[in-house]
Amino acid sequence: MPYSLEYQSELVTAAGYLREAAALTGQPTLRSFLEKRAAAFASNDYYASDVAWMDLASTIEPTIGPYEVYEDYWFNYKAAFEAFITVVDAAETAKLGRFNGELQGLEDRLPIDKRFRRAKLGAYAPLRVVNVVFSAGDGNAGVQAAAYNLPNDERVVAEKGSKRIMLRNYQKAKFEKVLAPIGARVLAPADAALVDFDSFFTHALMHELMHGLGPQTIEVGGRATTVRQELKELNGLLEEAKADVSGLWALQQLVDKGVLPKAQERGFYVTFLASTLRTLRFGATEAHARGMALQLNYLMDAGAVHVDAGGRLAVDFGKVRAAVAGLTHEIMTVQATGDYAKARDWIGRMQVIRPEIQRLIDTLTDLPVDIRPEFVTANSLDPP
Numbered sequence: 001m002p003y004s005l006e007y008q009s010e011l012v013t014a015a016g017y018l019r020e021a022a023a024l025t026g027q028p029t030l031r032s033f034l035e036k037r038a039a040a041f042a043s044n045d046y047y048a049s050d051v052a053w054m055d056l057a058s059t060i061e062p063t064i065g066p067y068e069v070y071e072d073y074w075f076n077y078k079a080a081f082e083a084f085i086t087v088v089d090a091a092e093t094a095k096l097g098r099f100n101g102e103l104q105g106l107e108d109r110l111p112i113d114k115r116f117r118r119a120k121l122g123a124y125a126p127l128r129v130v131n132v133v134f135s136a137g138d139g140n141a142g143v144q145a146a147a148y149n150l151p152n153d154e155r156v157v158a159e160k161g162s163k164r165i166m167l168r169n170y171q172k173a174k175f176e177k178v179l180a181p182i183g184a185r186v187l188a189p190a191d192a193a194l195v196d197f198d199s200f201f202t203h204a205l206m207h208e209l210m211h212g213l214g215p216q217t218i219e220v221g222g223r224a225t226t227v228r229q230e231l232k233e234l235n236g237l238l239e240e241a242k243a244d245v246s247g248l249w250a251l252q253q254l255v256d257k258g259v260l261p262k263a264q265e266r267g268f269y270v271t272f273l274a275s276t277l278r279t280l281r282f283g284a285t286e287a288h289a290r291g292m293a294l295q296l297n298y299l300m301d302a303g304a305v306h307v308d309a310g311g312r313l314a315v316d317f318g319k320v321r322a323a324v325a326g327l328t329h330e331i332m333t334v335q336a337t338g339d340y341a342k343a344r345d346w347i348g349r350m351q352v353i354r355p356e357i358q359r360l361i362d363t364l365t366d367l368p369v370d371i372r373p374e375f376v377t378a379n380s381l382d383p384p
C-alpha cells in the first residue's frame, strides 16, 4: 500500500501547506523544492523533489519527507516521515568552504605509505551548516541527530551526489548540556579549562570531511575491492574511528599551516578527550563507543593521555601529536590492506573500557546523555 494512499488525508494537508509556503518565498530553488515535494506526497515518486533538494540555494533549508528506515525492524524497507526546518548559517558554511580547498593537500600528506594515498579525490559532498527552528516525526525521536546526510535514493546520489547538513544549534546544546559538564568532571583542571565549543564543532566538521579521504577502493591480492567489503561488520566502527582521529590529525595540519589559529591547538585535543568519555557512555556494545575505546586506549598506551594523581585524564601535549598520527596510520593501513583478521584481533583487544575509565564514567550518572529541543520560535507563531 503506497504511502500516498495509506496516509492520503495527512499528505494532502501537508502538501497544501508546502504550496502555501512556496507561494510566499521569493527564492526560486526553495519554491521549486516545496512545489515538487508537495507533488511527491500525491504521486509517491520523490525523485524530482530529491533532485530539487540537492539544488537548494536558499536561506531556509527544509528537509521533509519519508527518509530513514531504521524504524522498520523487519526489513529496513519502510521509511519514516520526518521534518527539519532549518536556517542556513552562512558564516559557518563559508568557513567550511575554506576547508574544502585543503582536502587534496591533506590527502597528499596522510601518514600512510604513499601508494595508499589518492592522487585525485572525488567531488566532495556539499555541506551546509544550519540552525534548526523546528523538527518533527522521526527527526525528533530518541537521540537527536546532530548531522545528517541525504538523500538515500541511490539514483539521485549517483547523479547529483548527496548533501551533509550539520545542525549547529543542536551541536551547541549538546556541548553545553552534556560535553562541557563531562569535561569539567573527568579532565585535569588545566585541561578542562581549555574545552570549548568551537573546537568541538570544528572537529565535528573535520570528522565529516575526513570520511571522504583515505583508502576506499583498494586492491587485495591483485583483486579490486573496497574497504567496506573486506572489513565486513568491522567497517563501520573503523571508519568512524578513522574520521575521528584523522580529523584531529587534519586540524593539527591546518594549525601548522596557519589556516587555523595556533591558540586553538590544545583546545582541539582536550575537547576531543572529553568527547571520548561522552561517547563511551553509550556502552561497550555500541559501535561508536567501541571505536572510541580503541582510540582512547591507543592514546593512553602511547602516553599521549594519562590518568593524573586525582584519577582525572590529562593530555601530554609533547606526545599527543605523534600518537594521533600513529593511530591514523594504523587504522588507514588496515583499511588500505583490507586486513580483516588483523582488524578483528586488534579491535578485540582494544575495544574494552579499562577500570580507570569506567571509574570516571561512573561519576557521570547524574548528567544527561542527550538533549530534548524546545522550539521557542515556532511555538510563538500563530497556529495555522
Ligand SMILES: [Zn+2]
Pocket (backbone or CB within 6 Å): 207, 208, 211, 240, 243
Ligand atoms: Zn562519521
